[in-house]
Amino acid sequence: MNDISVSKEVIRRLPRYYRYLEELKGEGVTRISSRELSDRMRVTDSQIRQDLNCFGGFGRTGYGYNVEELYEEIGKILGLDRIKHIILIGAGHLGQALANYTNYRRRGFCIEAIFDRDPEKIGMKVYGIEVQDIAGLEAYLSTHEADIATITIPKEEARIVAKRLVSCGIKAIWNFAHTDLELPEDVVVENVHLSESLMSLSYKAKEQRKKREESGQ
Amino acid sequence: MNDISVSKEVIRRLPRYYRYLEELKGEGVTRISSRELSDRMRVTDSQIRQDLNCFGGFGRTGYGYNVEELYEEIGKILGLDRIKHIILIGAGHLGQALANYTNYRRRGFCIEAIFDRDPEKIGMKVYGIEVQDIAGLEAYLSTHEADIATITIPKEEARIVAKRLVSCGIKAIWNFAHTDLELPEDVVVENVHLSESLMSLSYKAKEQRKKREESGQ
DNA sequence: TAGATTGTTAATCGATTAACAATC
DNA sequence: TAGATTGTTAATCGATTAACAATC
Numbered sequence A, B: 001m002n003d004i005s006v007s008k009e010v011i012r013r014l015p016r017y018y019r020y021l022e023e024l025k026g027e028g029v030t031r032i033s034s035r036e037l038s039d040r041m042r043v044t045d046s047q048i049r050q051d052l053n054c055f056g057g058f059g060r061t062g063y064g065y066n067v068e069e070l071y072e073e074i075g076k077i078l079g080l081d082r083i084k085h086i087i088l089i090g091a092g093h094l095g096q097a098l099a100n101y102t103n104y105r106r107r108g109f110c111i112e113a114i115f116d117r118d119p120e121k122i123g124m125k126v127y128g129i130e131v132q133d134i135a136g137l138e139a140y141l142s143t144h145e146a147d148i149a150t151i152t153i154p155k156e157e158a159r160i161v162a163k164r165l166v167s168c169g170i171k172a173i174w175n176f177a178h179t180d181l182e183l184p185e186d187v188v189v190e191n192v193h194l195s196e197s198l199m200s201l202s203y204k205a206k207e208q209r210k211k212r213e214e215s216g217q
Numbered sequence C, D: 001t002a003g004a005t006t007g008t009t010a011a012t013c014g015a016t017t018a019a020c021a022a023t024c
Helices: A008-026 A034-041 A045-052 A067-077 A093-100 A134-143 A155-167 A194-216 B008-026 B034-041 B045-052 B067-077 B093-100 B134-143 B155-167 B194-216
Strands: A064-066 A084-089 A109-116 A129-133 A148-151 A172-175 A188-191 B064-066 B084-089 B109-116 B129-133 B148-151 B172-175 B188-191
Touching (some): A008 B194, A034 A045, A034 A064, A064 A067, A084 A093, A084 A134, A109 A134, A129 A134, A134 A155, A148 A155, A148 B194, A155 A172, A172 B194, A194 B008, A194 B148, A194 B172, A194 B188, B008 B034, B008 B045, B034 B045, B034 B064, B064 B067, B084 B093, B084 B134, B109 B134, B134 B155, B148 B155, B155 B172
Parallel strands (some): A084 A109, A084 A148, A109 A129, A148 A172, A172 A188, B084 B109, B109 B129, B148 B172, B172 B188
8 A cells, every 4th residue: 555656647547456356246258358458448457456556455366356346445445435525615506416416425425514604595595405594604614524525616707716625624525616716725616617528528629620621631 | 730740749739739829818928938838838949849839839939929929820720710519418417517618618619419218308499509409310310410429328328329420521620428439430539427527536536545644644 | 120929940759660688 | 277467677669858069
């Protein structure tokens, strides 16, 4: 479990391994070699072995990896074996979509409170949880534990709320606002910038179209 | 405009430059040096110059970059200067959230049709657009142009629908389903795997907590 | 002109792939 | 045992950073 230097790339790939292992488990596959897995995932077997060895030797020479075991181990590495208390800031469409996605619960992600500043939304129920006034954020956090705050509000407000969250002791933010939050070093953030994702796709589509036109003529 | 080899990393960063330039424009800044921009964006000035030079010399020695001009140029590179016809597959919470996000329209992304297979959803209006029966997908695409298909349906269905989309000539897919779609080489895809993003955050939060505990004791 | 800053080449750094001895 | 496959070291590849001549 020497995780002194796990690169960002490895961390990004880890959930993907988890997904493929879950699939294999569902298919009843009990063991798999890095070679077979690499075929499925379209990466090199070398990368798989290298990645997994950041966390310890899960494989057995001449055998490969035990699917169930590896699945469990990666789950633990990702922290899926414990409950993560989540609060959601923003009860708009996106916030509601995230709250309603029940699969997170299976992985220990439990939304426990939803906040918004819109009086129209306050009091409303989303996935059985009553939307609270954001004004009560500090009061809530003084009596409840929260591991992750999910932010789905416009960027200007997001920056302000992020500061409030941090001063209440929040250490992890899942940020959907279209801005980079300025956060202290000890607060981790995962940005989901949907508009940037769509623009990248637009770029790739344009390039692909160019290519088609060139070869087509 | 020598874009023979623009790396994936550069493409991912491009929309971020665009966002910062828009911000600067809003602040009334007319010119900026790679050094100043690097301070804001927390990257190296060297990387900025290197990145921008993939697409041509937008700067002037001794002056820097003209904000308005660079903003426009990057917009063009990203294909934001033309209308992109989008169809949305899946009128669930996430699909509705995406359809309702009006800012995309400003960048030329226009949702023109929404499909679902659920009889409860068919006929419903989302952001003024009537949800159609997915059975009519092929008929629709035989008479309408579409540049991008957004997929927000469960993974099993997503794979099937992706095949149908491809055989109708769709060349770009924005995929929110929790699976890797098997697509021909000439079809570009941008995956948004939200659950993987959340798991990565969970990992980072766990590591950070470990660090705190170690130093705290 | 002198100062500033680019575009670009070269150096460094990190991540991926290849190779293979160890071993089940 | 022979065959398979790991864990790990070394080689390669690509991306980032540094440096600086060119020049506005």
